[in-house]
Amino acid sequence: GAGVSQTPSNKVTEKGKYVELRCDPISGHTALYWYRQSLGQGPEFLIYFQGTGAADDSGLPNDRFFAVRPEGSVSTLKIQRTERGDSAVYLCASSSGTPQYFGPGTRLTVL
Amino acid sequence: SQQGEEDPQALSIQEGENATMNCSYKTSINNLQWYRQNSGRGLVHLILIRSNEREKHSGRLRVTLDTSKKSSSLLITASRAADTASYFCATAPEFSGGYNKLIFGAGTRLAVHP
Known part of the structure; x- marks a missing residue:
């Protein structure tokens, strides 16, 4: 069956711009996670959804970052006023328990 | 911030050799998992070991967990170039x-040379 998909695969933007990153989880998975991975590092947790609600957003670095999952399936990670330090690979994962299944990620480059 | 530290940071071996990677963590855990990542993109789940387990096998993979030392190891036996x-x-x-x-x-980062 289809795995987790993320779009776009690459996004280049200018400092100060707004970006949206999309995640399509595996059908039927109620849990959805966003992680951020900087070069040479492991993924860092950002936010977790159970259904439509954000159950844990403790990893969001500041209020420029926001995520939604309005119908309990597709999720969008939104970053306002992007900064060069936001450049990273943004990974989405979904699960119906353990393990988490990861998408291929979106590589965000902020110039 | 990340909890775990892995050792070594990089490992280079020949095909057929075994590869051992170690992981240490800081807080009490429910379980510990190992993932593999190719080319800096999507991660693939390899194996999970629960806090009340000490060793687990899956194919050429062997994982150990020592909760008293807050450490785990992953052993890949008979490595192949595709394990890179x-x-x-x-x-x-x-x-x-x-x-x-x-x-x-x-x-x-594991590199397996033919």
Whole structure:
């Protein structure tokens, strides 16, 4: 069956711009996670959804970052006023328990 | 911030040799998982070991867990060139609300030469 998909695969933007990153989880998975991975590092947790609600957003670095999952399936990670330090690979994962299944990620480059 | 530390940071071996990677973590855990990543993109789950388990096998993979030392090791036997990838340990904290919020280490980059 289809795995987790993320779009776009690459996004280049200018400092100060707004970006949206999309995640399509595996059908039927109620849990959805966003992680951020900087070069040479492991993924860092950002936010977790159970259904439509954000159950844990403790990893969001500041209020420029926001995520939604309005119908309990597709999720969008939104970053306002992007900064060069936001450049990273943004990974989405979904699960119906353990393990988490990861998408291929979106590589965000902020110039 | 990341919880785990992995050792070594990079490992280079010949095909057929065994590869051992170690992971240490800081807080009590519900389980520990190992993931593999090719080319810095999507991660693939390899194996999970629960906090009350000490050893687990899956194919050419062997994982050990020592909760008293807060450490784990991943052994890949009879390595192949296709095993070349980055390997990450990830812990699910014990009091993480009943879901697997994962805390990743920095990873070990494994290169297997033909």
